[in-house]
Every structure is written in C-alpha cells, then in structure tokens.
Amino acid sequence: MRWALLVLLATLLGVALLAKLEFGGRGDLPMQLDELYFATCAARGLVSGEVPVAGCHDNKGPLIFLLYQSVMDPAHPYRLATIKLAGFTLGGLVCLLGGLVAHRVGGRVAAVLTLALALQSSTLDPWFFSLRTESLGLACLLLATLVLLPRGTQPLAWWRVLLAGVLCGLALLTRQNFLFLVLGIAGWLAFTQRGGLHRLALLALLFGTGVLAPMLAFALIFQLQGTLPEYGASLFIYPALYGSNGDEGVIRRLLLKLALLAEYAQPLSAYVALGVLGATALARRVVPVEADALPAARLVLVLAGMSLVFLVLVPVLLRPHLWPSLLLAAVLAGPLLARGLAQHEWRMPVVALLLALVVLTVLCAWGGPQGNPLRDRKNLQAPQIAEARGGYAYVVGMWPKIYVDNGWTPASTVMYPIALPGAPQTWAFKPPEAGSWKARLLTQLREHNERQLLADFARTPPRAIVTIDRDARRPDSSDATDIPVLRDYIAVHCVPGRRLDEDTPYAASLFICGR
Structure with a gap:
C-alpha cells in the first residue's frame, strides 16, 4: 500500500x-x-x-x-x-x-x-x-455503478435498481450519447440477475422508471416555465441535426x-x-x-x-x-x-x-505535446466594445468570449443561428432535406423561435448586435445576416457600427441599438 x-x-x-x-x-x-x-x-x-x-x-x-x-x-x-x-x-x-x-x-x-x-x-x-x-x-454513471454493486452476493434491492435508473436518467440530461453506456448497464442487469422472468420484468420496470423520472420532472418544470419546446428541441431535435454537414459516405x-x-x-x-x-x-x-x-x-x-x-x-x-x-x-x-x-x-x-x-x-x-490551441491567448481574444459596455447584447454566431470580455448578458435564449430561419450551413450543421420529418420539425420550431426572440428583445433590448460573417450569412451574401427576423430588427432598431476582427475567423459587423 x-x-x-x-x-x-x-x-x-x-x-x-x-x-x-x-x-x-x-x-x-x-x-x-x-x-x-x-x-x-x-x-x-x-x-x-x-x-x-x-x-x-x-x-x-x-x-x-x-x-x-x-x-x-x-x-x-x-x-x-x-x-x-x-x-x-x-x-x-x-x-x-x-x-x-x-x-x-x-x-x-x-x-x-x-x-x-x-x-x-x-x-x-x-x-x-x-x-x-x-x-x-x-459522475452520474459512476454513482449508478456503485449503487448497483453492493457488498456480498445478496440479490439487488429494488431501491438500488430504481436509484441507479434515476442517476442514469440524469446522465442522459447531460449528454444524450451516454445512452450507449446506459444500455450497457441495462444489458448487464438483464444478464447477471437471477430469479426468473418475473423478477427480470420487475427490474426492467424499476430501471426504466428511474431513467424516465428526471426527464419527466424537468419536463414539468419547463412546462410551468413555458419553455417546454426549447427543452424538447435541445434533447431531441438539435442533436439529430448536429454533425449533419458531412457529404462523405x-x-x-x-x-x-x-x-x-x-x-x-x-x-x-x-x-x-x-x-x-x-x-x-x-x-x-x-x-x-x-x-x-x-x-x-x-x-x-x-x-x-x-x-x-x-x-x-x-x-x-x-x-x-x-x-x-x-x-x-x-x-x-x-x-x-x-x-x-x-x-x-x-x-x-x-x-x-x-x-x-x-x-x-x-x-x-506546462504546455507540452497535447498541443491544445485554446491555451494560446490569440485564439481567445475578443474586441472591447466601449460604446456598448455591459448590459444586454446579441451575437449572431459562435463567439462567447465577446460576451464575457464586454460584460454582456445574451439578450435572448435563442443564442445559436441554427435555431432561426435563414441560418447558413456551417461545419456542424446542414439543413435537412426538404419534406423530411427533420425539416418539418425544424420549420415549426424556427417559427416558434422567431416569436421567442422578438419577445426576449422586447423584455431585454440589446445594446449591441454582432453578426459573425461565417455564422450569420452565406459567403456570397451582401447583407450582414441572412436571417430575416434579425435583418429586419437591425434595420429598425440599430445603426451600423464598425467591422470587428477583420481577416480572422471571427470577422464580424457591429451594430449599436436602442439609440
């Protein structure tokens, strides 16, 4: 030892x-x-x-x-x-x-x-x-594993199986891909527990109930909040589209x-x-x-x-x-x-x-062979926007550091362009084929999100809007953004500011709003 x-x-x-x-x-x-x-x-x-x-x-x-x-x-x-x-x-x-x-x-x-x-x-x-x-x-999955591994050779108590299911359900609320490990735990339960078909069915019911319990509890909370569509989209719709921009076999x-x-x-x-x-x-x-x-x-x-x-x-x-x-x-x-x-x-x-x-x-x-590019300060710098410091702002694209460095709070929970009509294709997202079930769901969701975005802007108006070229518009577009609801809002409520980080992946246009 x-x-x-x-x-x-x-x-x-x-x-x-x-x-x-x-x-x-x-x-x-x-x-x-x-x-x-x-x-x-x-x-x-x-x-x-x-x-x-x-x-x-x-x-x-x-x-x-x-x-x-x-x-x-x-x-x-x-x-x-x-x-x-x-x-x-x-x-x-x-x-x-x-x-x-x-x-x-x-x-x-x-x-x-x-x-x-x-x-x-x-x-x-x-x-x-x-x-x-x-x-x-x-952490949730390891806790579930420990719950399922009591000392001795006694049969698993019913509460252990139920609690393990709850912990597995919590794991799925962090990353849906953990489903593979949850299925592994379920398979282990099925093949190692003795007691006949009746006991196996009981264990399956307990484990399945536990897995679903956290999801249903959060669904109830978000229904009361009025944000149930956002919850369902984050769990099911967006994961089905993520990583879809691949034309290879x-x-x-x-x-x-x-x-x-x-x-x-x-x-x-x-x-x-x-x-x-x-x-x-x-x-x-x-x-x-x-x-x-x-x-x-x-x-x-x-x-x-x-x-x-x-x-x-x-x-x-x-x-x-x-x-x-x-x-x-x-x-x-x-x-x-x-x-x-x-x-x-x-x-x-x-x-x-x-x-x-x-x-x-x-x-x-101390900076060895892992070569993590995020340790380089150049890759995390964001411009200081003195004319709109603090308060609410909205960034059309994937640039959270500009929120942090300027003390901004996002003006809406609809933070990613994928959620709005007109969003261009990106490295991780390709619009689904027209007429497919994914396309129909995404269209309905985006219509809801447009209304949500404008409602958020009415409650917490942005002092600034930043449109990142690669995320907000197609390369051949002459507009700051191809997303109609944002283009219309900018035209009415904002004035052009300056260009930001030209000749970098974060090249963007700044608009000052609410003046």
Whole structure:
C-alpha cells in the first residue's frame, strides 16, 4: 500500500502544478471554450428568472446549465476562477468515484492506483478538468455503478435498481450519447440477475422508471416555465441535426473519425495501453477476482466497451469525449497494477512506470505535446466594445468570449443561428432535406423561435448586435445576416457600427441599438 500511496502523492503534486497554472498565469483563460458557451447561457437564465434554463438552442440537456447556475455569482457570472474551481472539484470527484469502483473489483491498492491513474490522465490535458458535460454525466454513471454493486452476493434491492435508473436518467440530461453506456448497464442487469422472468420484468420496470423520472420532472418544470419546446428541441431535435454537414459516405466518415481518434489518443497512449492490458487481464482471469467482485469486473468491462461505441458513433468527435474511456481504462488498469505491486519482482518496474507517467503529465500541463490551441491567448481574444459596455447584447454566431470580455448578458435564449430561419450551413450543421420529418420539425420550431426572440428583445433590448460573417450569412451574401427576423430588427432598431476582427475567423459587423 505504501508504494501506491507514494504514486498518489506524486500525482497530487502534478494536479497542484496544473491548478497553479490555471489559477495563476492562465487565470483569465477558460480551460475549454465550451465553458464560455455554458456560462453565457446560464447567465441568460439567471437574469431572466429561468432557473433551471431549458437551454439556449444548442444540443445539450439542461443539467449542465443548472450546474453552472448553481456555482455562478449572479452579480459576476463570468468569474472564471469560480468555474475552474467547480471544474477541478467535479473532475476530482469523478476520479474518486472511479477509485471506488476499482475498490469493488480489486481492493484498496487497486482503488488508490486507479485514483492516481485517473488524476494523471485528466491532468495530461486541461480539457478533462474543465466543467463539461462529460464529467457531470460520468459522475452520474459512476454513482449508478456503485449503487448497483453492493457488498456480498445478496440479490439487488429494488431501491438500488430504481436509484441507479434515476442517476442514469440524469446522465442522459447531460449528454444524450451516454445512452450507449446506459444500455450497457441495462444489458448487464438483464444478464447477471437471477430469479426468473418475473423478477427480470420487475427490474426492467424499476430501471426504466428511474431513467424516465428526471426527464419527466424537468419536463414539468419547463412546462410551468413555458419553455417546454426549447427543452424538447435541445434533447431531441438539435442533436439529430448536429454533425449533419458531412457529404462523405458512412464508411469514409467512420474512417476519418477513427483517424481523428488515433490523433487525439496519441499523447494518452500509455494510459490506453494500460487499460487494454487491464481489460485483458480481467477478462482472462490473469488478475484474481473474488467471487463477490465478479459482477463489478463484468460491469466495468461492459461500460468500457460501450464507451468505445460512444466514441465511434458520436456525431462530432472532440478530445473531451475521450474522458469516459480514459477513466474506465484507469479502473481496468488499477487491479492489474495492484497485482504487480504485490509481486516482489514486479514492484519496482511498476512504481517506476507510474512515477514516469507523473513526470509526463506535469510536462504536458506546462504546455507540452497535447498541443491544445485554446491555451494560446490569440485564439481567445475578443474586441472591447466601449460604446456598448455591459448590459444586454446579441451575437449572431459562435463567439462567447465577446460576451464575457464586454460584460454582456445574451439578450435572448435563442443564442445559436441554427435555431432561426435563414441560418447558413456551417461545419456542424446542414439543413435537412426538404419534406423530411427533420425539416418539418425544424420549420415549426424556427417559427416558434422567431416569436421567442422578438419577445426576449422586447423584455431585454440589446445594446449591441454582432453578426459573425461565417455564422450569420452565406459567403456570397451582401447583407450582414441572412436571417430575416434579425435583418429586419437591425434595420429598425440599430445603426451600423464598425467591422470587428477583420481577416480572422471571427470577422464580424457591429451594430449599436436602442439609440
């Protein structure tokens, strides 16, 4: 145990160095750009009295916005130190939960080593400690796993299955793609529980009821708020359109995604290899597992496999999507490394390997090979708009940093161009085929959103509107925006300002409104 604790202590030193970097020299930068998207949407909900907020017409469920609203100061909603602290806390909780799952499989030493490995792999890239949907959903799924793995060999109590279902339902309200892991848990329940068809049907009913309960509870809240359409769109319609801008065939898209996955995983190859070795050792019983720990080992193997399905089938693959697989790789590797520490001839090589990984993660935390472009200040600068500082504003496009740097609150919850008629095709969105069910739903939703946008502008008029060229209009258009409702509003209520960030991806036009 003392060698495992030594590795954990060294790992905690690496986490401390990353924290010093993030709260010190990088204190004015987000750990990941999505933090600013979530923060601006949550800020809009706080000022409009929508707590929780149904969403801002993105493809995310409401739970992440509720988490942001719970940690943000309404008077200073964009204080990055608060968001980073919450991200570190949530990331640490996920690693700790992974250690507890490993304890069910391989005991105390495996738990300590899993915690160390999870902290190391999350430190390797600052994205993994950012306050994102992956960490929040993974925490819910790990809690569900622990609930389903009581000590001993007694049959699962009904309340455990129901509670696990509720936790899985909460995970789905962070990322719908976690459905693959939830199906893995359901399959594990179906194939490991004994008691006949009657008991299996009861467990299925309890688990399904639990999964649906959070969704129905939020639906009731948003019905009372009058934002039920936004809730349904964020859960179902926008996810069905996200990642749709791909003209390649299915096989080519899959191959491109696998190539991208290999690129993302390259700096993490040591942890991936340890996870594969750990999975093989558990599956082939190279690592002895006690009888009452076999269900835990099997469930972890199932979840690890489904996390890979998650990576392959996610519409747009980004580096943070690797976090569930990496965490489960640490859970699988922990028992194998614990067995190595228990054998005298393997003890020093295992310790040396783990300490070398600590050094690697520390080097990467200081700007090493992960090559995260968001650490470059140039990519996160936004112009200061002295003529419209503070108050409400509206940005037509994907540029949350300009809200943050100018102290703006979004003037509407309809924040993304995809939600409005006339929005151009983007890298992640292609209008659905005319006449399809997606097109019909999107048309109805956009008509609703136009009315909602104008109602929001009437309550909280924007002092400025910024139209980002690439998101607001087609390349051959001469208008500032091709979105009719915004073009008409600008013509009546605003005057042209100046061009912003010319010759950059964020080239935009500024309009000053309400004068």
